[in-house]
């Protein structure tokens with residue numbers, strides 16, 4: 001049982017322990033048995049941890065009554081995961097027709113959904129409007145133009161936020177920073193007044209209700225959110241006065257950091273919430289603004305630490321005096337993050353080893369890329385062929401970024417809860433793999 005009530009500060013799912021056999025157990029499920037039953041690689045999501053993370057957010061923001069939590073689906077989107085979060089009252093931030101379709105497939109309407117993204121297609125915009133999406137976060141003037149055109153054709157007024165780039169740099173990996181000046185996302189905050197004038201003058205089928213920004217991911221400081229709030233609320237004040245409008249929605253995006261390795265020290269969700277709420281209250285008082293409706297879009301921090309991936313250890317390569325590799329039956333196709341931006345993970349051997357003899361190894365994936373090393377320099381207890389390796393913190397941006405590189409099959413995902421396990425995503429089959437391939441007649 002974990003000592004800390006804040007899941008984002010825990011590497012492992014809550015209720016992770018060793019059972020009488022000495023095997024790793026999560027939520028009363030023997031991890032070695034799970035690997036045997038469902039095969040590896042296997043994504044495992046602990047429902048108790050997942051719902052605890054969601055209720056941490058709900059509770060932490062409950063004192064600001066105007067909060068709307070829209071889960072950033074990009075972190076992990078499957079029909080059952082979406083349904084669990086929707087049942088808890090959460091809304092969704094989506095960025096594609098595929099994410100929208102998954103919500104609809106799970107029986108979730110789009111009344112609490114916002115559509116983000118820097119290049120939405122006409123098909124996606126029409127599909128979202130036809131399915132009554134709550135609002136769009138418009139990312140560019142090009143998008144405003146097409147949104148207005150489609151809304152006009154459909155004879156509706158579409159609610160929108162403007163995605164702005166607030167020019168904030170936060171200390172995270174450059175690929176997951178999004179608010180700095182040269183980011184591909186959002187309209188420069190300095191140009192927003194011209195854009196608002198354009199909307200009011202020309203885009204009569206759009207109703208602008210608020211501003212949206214997302215400054216980065218895996219953020220470990222609360223001050224950048226204070227900066228973001230101050231910049232956005234000051235801009236809202238200027239826009240309201242200059243154009244005699246009443247913008248009263250503020251979307252701060254996501255980005256709340258989580259613990260992957262021991263040296264990570266993220267603030268708790270409560271610390272983030274308090275900093276955000278206090279800053280909104282302070283700024284609104286100073287600027288004489290009504291309290292806005294607050295949207296937050298947590299992705300990683302809602303799902304990351306509820307997930308682990310199980311692998312079977314395979315061949316080893318010992319480079320005498322230099323390093324030892326152990327290999328696993330997965331790698332960059334089920335978790336691209338270490339190769340993409342040097343993300344770090346914690347892991348342990350799940351099966352019982354009787355005694356503790358840690359050995360320093362690199363955990364290499366099985367894909368044809370030298371960069372396919374999942375974890376470097378990790379101490380594992382006598383890793384051997386056939387062992388089950390449990391990698392922690394894989395709930396976010398692993399399955400959602402997975403691929404069929406090397407024509408490997410995508411892994412299954414199971415949901416566990418208090419001794420029960422259920423498949424929520426089936427393992428791909430070889431038939432699935434070729435199901436969209438066409439062997440041209442003329443080549444036969």
Ligand SMILES: Cc1ncc(COP(=O)(O)O)c(C=O)c1O
Nearest residue numbers: 072214217254255297298299300
């Ligand atoms: C607009 C927007 N909102 C929310 C998120 C979620 O971020 P995180 O998973 O760090 O909470 C992202 C991530 O890229 C994003 O681009």
